Amino acid sequence: xxxxxAKFLKDYQSPKFTIENINLDVNxxxxxxxxxxxxxxxxxxxxxxxLVLDGESLQLSSVKINxxxxxxxxADGKLSITVDFDQFELEIVTILDxxxxxxxxxxxxxxxxxxxxxxxxxxxxITYYLDRPDVLAKFTVRIEADKAxxxxxxxxxNPIDAGELDGGRHFVCWQDPFPKPCYLFALVAxxxxxxxxxxxxxxxxxxxxxxxxxxxxxxxxxHAMASLKKAMEWDESRFGLEYDLDIYMIVAVxxxxxxxxxxxxxxxxxxxxxxADKATATDVDYxxxxxxxxxxYFHNWTGNRITCRDWFQLSLKExxxxxxxxxxxxxxxxxxxxxxxxIKVIKNQQFAEDTGPMAHPIRPExxxxxxxxxxxxxxxxxxxxxxxxHTLLGEEGFQAGMRLxxxxxxxxxxxxxxxxxxxEDASGVDLALFRRWYSQSGTxxxxxxxxxxxxxxxxTLTLKQHTPATAEQAVKQALHIPFSIELLAADGHSLLNKxxxxxxxxxxxxxxxxxxxxxxxxxxxxxxxxxLVYNFSIEHLVHLMQFATSEVARWEASVNLFSxxxxxxxxxxxAEQAMVVDPRVxxxxxxxxxxxxxxxxxxxxxxxxxxxxxLVEQVDSxxxxxLTAARRYVxxxxxxxxxxxxxAKYRQLAQEQTIGARALxxxxxxxxTSTAVDIDTLVQQxxxxxxxxxxxxxxxxxxxxxxxACRQALLTDFEAQWKDTxxxxxxxxxxxxxxxxxxVFDAIENxxxxxxxxFENPNRVRSIIGSFAMANLAQFHRVDGRGYQLLTDWLIVxxxxxxxxxxxxxxxxxxxxxxxxxxxxxxxxxxQRLMDLPDLSKDLYEKVFKALA
Ligand code: B3K
Ligand code: ZN
Numbered sequence: 119x120x121x122x123x124a125k126f127l128k129d130y131q132s133p134k135f136t137i138e139n140i141n142l143d144v145n146x147x148x149x150x151x152x153x154x155x156x157x158x159x160x161x162x163x164x165x166x167x168x169l170v171l172d173g174e175s176l177q178l179s180s181v182k183i184n185x186x187x188x189x190x191x192x193a194d195g196k197l198s199i200t201v202d203f204d205q206f207e208l209e210i211v212t213i214l215d216x217x218x219x220x221x222x223x224x225x226x227x228x229x230x231x232x233x234x235x236x237x238x239x240x241x242x243x244i245t246y247y248l249d250r251p252d253v254l255a256k257f258t259v260r261i262e263a264d265k266a267x268x269x270x271x272x273x274x275x276n277p278i279d280a281g282e283l284d285g286g287r288h289f290v291c292w293q294d295p296f297p298k299p300c301y302l303f304a305l306v307a308x309x310x311x312x313x314x315x316x317x318x319x320x321x322x323x324x325x326x327x328x329x330x331x332x333x334x335x336x337x338x339x340x341h342a343m344a345s346l347k348k349a350m351e352w353d354e355s356r357f358g359l360e361y362d363l364d365i366y367m368i369v370a371v372x373x374x375x376x377x378x379x380x381x382x383x384x385x386x387x388x389x390x391x392x393x394a395d396k397a398t399a400t401d402v403d404y405x406x407x408x409x410x411x412x413x414x415y416f417h418n419w420t421g422n423r424i425t426c427r428d429w430f431q432l433s434l435k436e437x438x439x440x441x442x443x444x445x446x447x448x449x450x451x452x453x454x455x456x457x458x459x460x461i462k463v464i465k466n467q468q469f470a471e472d473t474g475p476m477a478h479p480i481r482p483e484x485x486x487x488x489x490x491x492x493x494x495x496x497x498x499x500x501x502x503x504x505x506x507x508h509t510l511l512g513e514e515g516f517q518a519g520m521r522l523x524x525x526x527x528x529x530x531x532x533x534x535x536x537x538x539x540x541x542e543d544a545s546g547v548d549l550a551l552f553r554r555w556y557s558q559s560g561t562x563x564x565x566x567x568x569x570x571x572x573x574x575x576x577x578t579l580t581l582k583q584h585t586p587a588t589a590e591q592a593v594k595q596a597l598h599i600p601f602s603i604e605l606l607a608a609d610g611h612s613l614l615n616k617x618x619x620x621x622x623x624x625x626x627x628x629x630x631x632x633x634x635x636x637x638x639x640x641x642x643x644x645x646x647x648x649x650l651v652y653n654f655s656i657e658h659l660v661h662l663m664q665f666a667t668s669e670v671a672r673w674e675a676s677v678n679l680f681s682x683x684x685x686x687x688x689x690x691x692x693a694e695q696a697m698v699v700d701p702r703v704x705x706x707x708x709x710x711x712x713x714x715x716x717x718x719x720x721x722x723x724x725x726x727x728x729x730x731x732x733l734v735e736q737v738d739s740x741x742x743x744x745l746t747a748a749r750r751y752v753x754x755x756x757x758x759x760x761x762x763x764x765x766a767k768y769r770q771l772a773q774e775q776t777i778g779a780r781a782l783x784x785x786x787x788x789x790x791t792s793t794a795v796d797i798d799t800l801v802q803q804x805x806x807x808x809x810x811x812x813x814x815x816x817x818x819x820x821x822x823x824x825x826x827a828c829r830q831a832l833l834t835d836f837e838a839q840w841k842d843t844x845x846x847x848x849x850x851x852x853x854x855x856x857x858x859x860x861x862v863f864d865a866i867e868n869x870x871x872x873x874x875x876x877f878e879n880p881n882r883v884r885s886i887i888g889s890f891a892m893a894n895l896a897q898f899h900r901v902d903g904r905g906y907q908l909l910t911d912w913l914i915v916x917x918x919x920x921x922x923x924x925x926x927x928x929x930x931x932x933x934x935x936x937x938x939x940x941x942x943x944x945x946x947x948x949x950q951r952l953m954d955l956p957d958l959s960k961d962l963y964e965k966v967f968k969a970l971a
Contacts, residue, residue: 437500
């Protein structure tokens with residue numbers, strides 16, 4: 119694998135040739151599928167005498183220029199053609215075998231339907247092409263296939279022609295009027311159920327909306343359609359952005375590497391983010407569908423109309439579009455709960471990426487395999503960076519920046535710098551220092567000290583920032599951090615609410631006319647993606663839980679209170695002292711259970727006590743066994759001390775049918791597994807009476823977490839009921855993979871043989887090995903190394919079947935820095951096993967190489 123080399127942002131060169139129009143003729147003939155790509159090529163640099171095209175795993179049939187066969191060199195994923203015209207027609211014929219393509223990139227089969235995935239560099243598996251996002255062409259596509267098997271033939275843009283052919287075949291032609299990079303090309307051919315609707319844009323244009331799902335699933339497509347209409351409406355009202363084609367299609371497929379793909383006018387979706395009804399989908403699933411449908415729709419402007427110059431700029435479209443989808447979800451539902459979930463992703467996953475071997479800035483500087491950079495850093499930290507801009511500019515300034523960005527760059531492939539410049543020019547806010555967020559990786563640590571001078575009525579805050587070195591970048595500089603604070607009085611009323619401009623390594627902020635010693639709420643709503651260090655007392659956190667104006671700040675205080683208590687007990691264990699929980703901690707959680715003025719969804723979040731993995735991310739090194747014991751002790755203590763309140767709440771909510779009530783009831787149920795109540799009966803009752811997946815799954819989860827006697831019977835019943843519904847079976851797989859017991863190893867071995875399982879389906883793979891490695895910390899990190907070995911066994915299989923999915927699943931194995939030496943050694947043995955594979959994919963190589971370096 120030594121031929122794998124990195125590409126660097128600093129080496130970017132504009133294209134020497136471009137393609138303005140392409141006619142793609144795709145004749146779907148199984149293993150002999152034939153693609154004729156006819157491109158109108160333009161030379162941009164007259165000194166260029168060789169056209170170099172990208173291609174991978176292609177069977178090349180012929181190459182012609184202006185109708186004449188030409189000489190070419192085909193080597194190392196490139197096709198080089200000597201040519202000396204300023205303008206010419208290039209015709210390339212390739213033969214594909216979609217059914218053999220298990221990588222699910224390029225053209226492949228999903229359950230008997232043809233479909234494509236081209237981002238980032240999948241188009242080169244369809245034909246030789248200038249596969250880079252700054253080459254924008256108008257696509258005309260003709261698809262031909264057997265009519266009975268593939269009645270729907272879809273591609274981007276508008277249908278312009280269709281007809282019958284001999285031998286039961288037919289064709290459809292599509293034309294996309296908007297020039298686009300090839301990563302936005304899509305083709306789907308298959309037989310589906312179709313849900314249709316329409317949307318009238320605010321300028322009065324009718325858009326036909328279509329959702330295609332596997333036969334028999336029509337009744338599960340309503341929520342996706344409703345979400346699409348909400349997203350279209352919201353983008354008009356909040357961002358002033360209107361849809362631009364006459365048709366918008368969504369196709370749901372079961373074999374898909376990620377969540378969904380924003381191909382122009384023809385989104386391809388993982389079924390997980392389309393199909394839902396009450397019986398099969400949880401409230402969390404419903405929310406996820408709305409968010410992802412929104413996300414892909416919002417890409418139409420932030421991604422498609424304005425795209426990336428090169429892949430290093432990925433956050434230009436992804437960070438911005440995640441910010442937009444988060445705002446959409448917040449405007450549709452609970453803003454606080456949406457914010458809490460976004461914060462959890464940063465703290466539990468992105469901070470971990472920063473401390474591991476794959477650390478990179480939101481605009482990476484070097485890449486081996488682009489698919490490895492669709493990360494929580496580029497996406498979610500990228501969205502935090504956009505959110506900070508929004509905080510600094512305010513909604514009005516930000517929207518003015520968006521308007522200028524669209525006005526300047528519509529139809530072009532641009533950079534992150536272009537985006538920041540538009541924000542700067544429209545608002546007049548100086549963003550020179552802010553730009554460092556794009557080039558600097560790592561998590562800043564902000565230390566806070568405060569003091570109060572009663573004579574001067576003066577409160578002083580001293581902030582210090584420093585960013586530890588990351589694997590790929592040693593030297594760090596100060597960043598522009600919008601630091602939001604609130605000062606609270608002893609009676610709980612708010613004295614001051616403000617965003618501080620924190621731009622130096624160390625900075626003092628003085629507040630005068632503060633009549634009493636305030637209690638401060640710091641980094642409200644997580645106003646910047648940083649780690650906060652401040653010495654909170656128990657009373658201080660209890661006060662914030664009760665009085666902070668921001669609901670997110672209340673939740674944050676509860677997380678701090680719980681975490682602090684756990685870490686104190688880890689220290690007790692190390693000192694061989696008895697563990698304790700301060701009664702004020704228990705009382706604070708009890709008060710939340712008893713509160714009548716708090717939103718149920720928020721209370722559910724507070725009562726979902728921080729997970730083991732969330733706690734692991736709070737420290738630089740961890741004794742996992744002590745942490746597990748201390749967390750268990752604190753959870754058990756809170757639950758047992760509050761057993762009556764939990765049970766009362768559970769009973770009170772049992773009949774209520776709202777999202778909040780279900781969430782809260784089910785977080786009570788999980789806590790009750792720690793208590794002496796007859797939980798087995800409670801769980802079985804809930805399972806049997808449930809008329810929705812949220813409640814039945816929660817019952818199963820409780821049985822699983824508590825290792826209850828009813829666990830096996832419920833699992834068996836669930837399987838019998840859902841064995842033919844793959845998305846529900848994923849939940850069943852995931853539950854068993856999360857079982858904290860050594861039996862999990864035998865269970866996983868059996869699940870692998872289950873008729874519903876296939877290594878070729880990413881959803882199935884993620885639900886078993888992904889859940890095990892990412893959510894079953896105790897078993898994955900066993901001291902005997904069995905967990906590491908199991909994941910590696912799977913990775914060896916996936917390396918051949920689907921390298922992209924393999925590279926996603928390896929994450930917990932390369933983030934080992936916090937664990938003890940013996941665990942690290944066991945992990946490295948497994949990484950070396952991978953390194954020694956003769957056919958290690960580029961995707962895994964990049965990560966294993968960096969982890970072992
Ligand atoms: N843009 C796609 C992700 C493509 C990932 C390629 N490995 C989905 C999205 O972010 O909307
Ligand atoms: Zn996206």
